[in-house]
Amino acid sequence: MTTFSRYTKTIFIDGTWQDAKSRRTLLVQNPATLEAITEVSHGDERDAEQAVRAARQAFSEWSGKTARERSQFLYAAYEKMKEQKEELAAILTSEQGKPLKEARAEIDSAASYFLWYAEEANRLYGEIIPSSNKHKRLMVIPQPIGVVAAITPWNFPASMITRKLAPALAAGCTVVLKPAPETPLTAYRIVKILEEAGLPPGVVNLVAGDAVSIGKCWMSHPDVRLITFTGSTEVGRLLMKGSADQVKKLSLELGGHAPVIVFEDADLDLAAELTLASKFRNCGQTCICANRVYVQQTVWDAFVKKLTAKVQQLSLGSGLDETTDIGPLINEEAVRKVQDHLDDAVQKGASVLYGGKRWEGAYPGYFFEPTVLANVTKEMKVMNEETFGPLLPLQPFADEMEVIRQANDTPYGLAAYIFTDSLHRAYRVMEKLEYGIVGINDVFPAVAEAPFGGVKQSGLGKEGGKEGIFEFVELKYVSMGIRSL
Numbered sequence: 001m002t003t004f005s006r007y008t009k010t011i012f013i014d015g016t017w018q019d020a021k022s023r024r025t026l027l028v029q030n031p032a033t034l035e036a037i038t039e040v041s042h043g044d045e046r047d048a049e050q051a052v053r054a055a056r057q058a059f060s061e062w063s064g065k066t067a068r069e070r071s072q073f074l075y076a077a078y079e080k081m082k083e084q085k086e087e088l089a090a091i092l093t094s095e096q097g098k099p100l101k102e103a104r105a106e107i108d109s110a111a112s113y114f115l116w117y118a119e120e121a122n123r124l125y126g127e128i129i130p131s132s133n134k135h136k137r138l139m140v141i142p143q144p145i146g147v148v149a150a151i152t153p154w155n156f157p158a159s160m161i162t163r164k165l166a167p168a169l170a171a172g173c174t175v176v177l178k179p180a181p182e183t184p185l186t187a188y189r190i191v192k193i194l195e196e197a198g199l200p201p202g203v204v205n206l207v208a209g210d211a212v213s214i215g216k217c218w219m220s221h222p223d224v225r226l227i228t229f230t231g232s233t234e235v236g237r238l239l240m241k242g243s244a245d246q247v248k249k250l251s252l253e254l255g256g257h258a259p260v261i262v263f264e265d266a267d268l269d270l271a272a273e274l275t276l277a278s279k280f281r282n283c284g285q286t287c288i289c290a291n292r293v294y295v296q297q298t299v300w301d302a303f304v305k306k307l308t309a310k311v312q313q314l315s316l317g318s319g320l321d322e323t324t325d326i327g328p329l330i331n332e333e334a335v336r337k338v339q340d341h342l343d344d345a346v347q348k349g350a351s352v353l354y355g356g357k358r359w360e361g362a363y364p365g366y367f368f369e370p371t372v373l374a375n376v377t378k379e380m381k382v383m384n385e386e387t388f389g390p391l392l393p394l395q396p397f398a399d400e401m402e403v404i405r406q407a408n409d410t411p412y413g414l415a416a417y418i419f420t421d422s423l424h425r426a427y428r429v430m431e432k433l434e435y436g437i438v439g440i441n442d443v444f445p446a447v448a449e450a451p452f453g454g455v456k457q458s459g460l461g462k463e464g465g466k467e468g469i470f471e472f473v474e475l476k477y478v479s480m481g482i483r484s485l
């Protein structure tokens with residue numbers, strides 16, 4: 001297990017690990033035990049500016065490499081990440097809190113983006129368009145957009161980084177990266193892996209630090225051509241506004257408010273098992289996790305019984321303990337948000353079927369009991385906003401049309417889930433759901449080979465899949481006149 005010394009440099013610019021220019025540091029703590037892990041460098045706009053300069057400088061050499069050359073670095077990063085899986089998972093759990101089994105799965109997922117885009121780098125094809133003029137030849141050429149700024153959250157501190165870095169590097173872009181302040185050590189280790197993989201200086205630069213000053217620098221910097229962000233809709237909006245003057249390209253993975261719909265013809269055991277997995281994975285801190293569950297009236301009693309019986313089996317504790325199912329929330333603010341949604345619901349008439357309070361167990365950290373609510377209504381926060389915590393509201397519905405309307409009645413549109421054994425119903429409902437991702441009898445849609453992304457206020461663009469690399473390129477159209485003999 002990696003032990004960190006009292007201070008860890010988390011700024012990496014032009015191939016050199018360095019202190020913040022301000023000399024400021026920030027404490028990283030374990031959210032289960034509240035123990036200090038290490039202090040890290042806390043940069044600002046000066047570090048952010050230097051990082052852009054390094055990335056700009058490195059761009060021409062990196063984008064000038066062949067696709068095969070770039071893909072070799074990504075294959076090497078993939079191999080190194082797999083080799084260091086256990087160590088990375090332990091670091092991730094220590095600073096983020098999720099159970100080790102989930103951290104290991106996240107490292108596998110994070111590595112898979114390096115592998116997928118090592119392959120896709122070689123398939124970034126252009127196009128020849130049949131011309132309507134016999135004296136012309138028309139072509140479309142994909143070219144890397146330039147310097148990319150990546151801003152990432154703490155909930156998936158490894159995969160949210162590689163999901164951005166891998167396609168950016170494959171396309172020929174260079175990167176400046178700001179990780180979340182809660183989880184800079186996972187970012188530090190991923191950048192170390194890229195360094196070990198032999199990535200030339202300046203191609204990836206890490207600036208842990210103050211979000212507002214770093215964000216301001218990158219939003220207003222003419223050399224930053226794309227901002228790729230995962231986080232709250234509120235900050236996504238702010239980045240759009242701040243980048244508007246320069247008409248910067250944005251790729252945004254924002255908040256969700258995923259409905260789960262359990263129809264009467266579903267396999268109820270599977271529906272209960274997967275609803276539980278979707279809601280309580282990462283203690284409910286996943287942008288695609290179940291935020292509200294609609295159950296057809298005819299199977300309400302049976303489903304609720306199965307689900308609550310499973311919730312009672314979940315064990316809370318430190319993620320580093322192999323038997324833990326649910327770790328802590330990320331911080332005190334997150335506990336307050338869950339408590340606020342719970343209080344609001346109860347005050348408006350909801351009943352608590354299980355859980356319902358902060359967990360006072362063996363650890364002093366940010367724990368909350370897995371909680372199941374019934375008698376919920378549309379007026380409650382929990383039925384309108386992303387809770388990002390272990391709170392599961394259940395509501396009965398009568399028919400298909402009614403539940404589709406309820407599911408779509410939100411400004412968000414990231415992921416939605418349906419449980420049914422009817423092929424007809426599955427297809428019919430899937431087509432009507434206004435979401436970027438629909439899971440049918442499945443709640444784990446995020447894979448490197450498929451395009452992940454939301455509609456409405458859940459974001460812009462896609463990550464993963466063959467589509468994901470196109471966020472990082474500009475398509476140049478070439479019209480060429482050909483002289484006749």
Ligand SMILES: NC(=O)C1=CN([C@@H]2O[C@H](COP(=O)(O)OP(=O)(O)OC[C@H]3O[C@@H](n4cnc5c(N)ncnc54)[C@H](OP(=O)(O)O)[C@@H]3O)[C@@H](O)[C@H]2O)C=CC1
Pocket residue numbers: 151152153154155178179180181209210211212214215216230231232233235236238253254255256286287337386387388
């Ligand atoms: N879609 C998703 O996967 C996620 C959704 N969320 C949602 O957002 C809520 C709040 O979580 P929170 O961590 O505060 O999410 P934020 O959106 O605030 O943070 C995500 C990232 O953006 C950075 N950031 C914040 N403000 C700015 C800015 N002005 N300029 C540049 N970067 C900025 C953060 O840094 P810093 O923390 O230093 O401000 C962090 O690195 C959650 O409860 C959840 O509902 C949160 C995380 C992930």
Ligand SMILES: O=C(O)CCCC(=O)O
Pocket residue numbers: 109155156159230253285286287288444446
């Ligand atoms: O919360 C997210 O944005 C990503 C989910 C990743 C996963 O399901 O592995």
